[in-house]
Amino acid sequence: MKGFSAQQPKELIEFAGGYQVRTNIESFVKETDDGPETQWSYDYINVAMPEAANDKARDIALLEVIIQDMHDNKAKELGYDNINSIGKYIGYDNAFHLECESLGAWAAACWAKCYELLNSPVELTISDVLDSLPGFV
Numbered sequence: 001m002k003g004f005s006a007q008q009p010k011e012l013i014e015f016a017g018g019y020q021v022r023t024n025i026e027s028f029v030k031e032t033d034d035g036p037e038t039q040w041s042y043d044y045i046n047v048a049m050p051e052a053a054n055d056k057a058r059d060i061a062l063l064e065v066i067i068q069d070m071h072d073n074k075a076k077e078l079g080y081d082n083i084n085s086i087g088k089y090i091g092y093d094n095a096f097h098l099e100c101e102s103l104g105a106w107a108a109a110c111w112a113k114c115y116e117l118l119n120s121p122v123e124l125t126i127s128d129v130l131d132s133l134p135g136f137v
Contacts, residue, residue, distance in 0.1 A: 005040045011127050012062070018048035021062055023130050045069055059126055063114060066130065071107045074136055083107055106136045 003009070003022065013020050022042040030039045047065045071083035078099065080086055086100035110133045117129050124132075 001044055003042050003044050005042070006037070008040055009042055011125055015046055016048070018046060019058075019062060020044050020046050021066055021126060023066075023127050025127070060118060063118070063126060063129055066126070067110055067114060067133070071103075071110070074106075075103060078103070102137070106134065109134045 008027070009022050009025060011022055011025070013022075022044045025040060025042040027038050027040050029036045031037075045066055047062055068083070075081070075083045075086060080100075080103075083103065086096075086103050089096040089100040090104060091097070113133050114129055117124055117132055
């Protein structure tokens with residue numbers, strides 16, 4: 001979903017018993033009666049989840065939900081129920097197998113990159129990890 005703010009939004013806020021994760025945060029200038037004003041746009045997802053043992057455990061759980069949602073949304077955009085539904089078109093010749101194999105390869109590459117980054121010694125934010133994931137081609 002898309003959100004807008006007059007102040008630079010935080011990446012992660014507590015929201016309704018869970019968290020709201022904000023990504024793709026970008027500033028833009030909006031003309032108002034009082035002159036130009038900097039505003040912010042962002043994509044967000046609301047994630048309901050119990051307390052995590054620590055910040056890293058919380059971030060891993062949030063990333064898993066966000067990435068799964070990203071994969072499901074891409075699959076839906078292409079006409080499938082979710083990312084899991086592509087499996088019935090892979091492994092034999094049919095009109096959808098190339099697209100589904102591409103979706104599956106992309107999802108696998110995203111998960112591999114996510115866990116590679118999470119296991120690196122460098123501290124990364126959720127946005128850092130999401131920005132490093134490969135795009136679907």
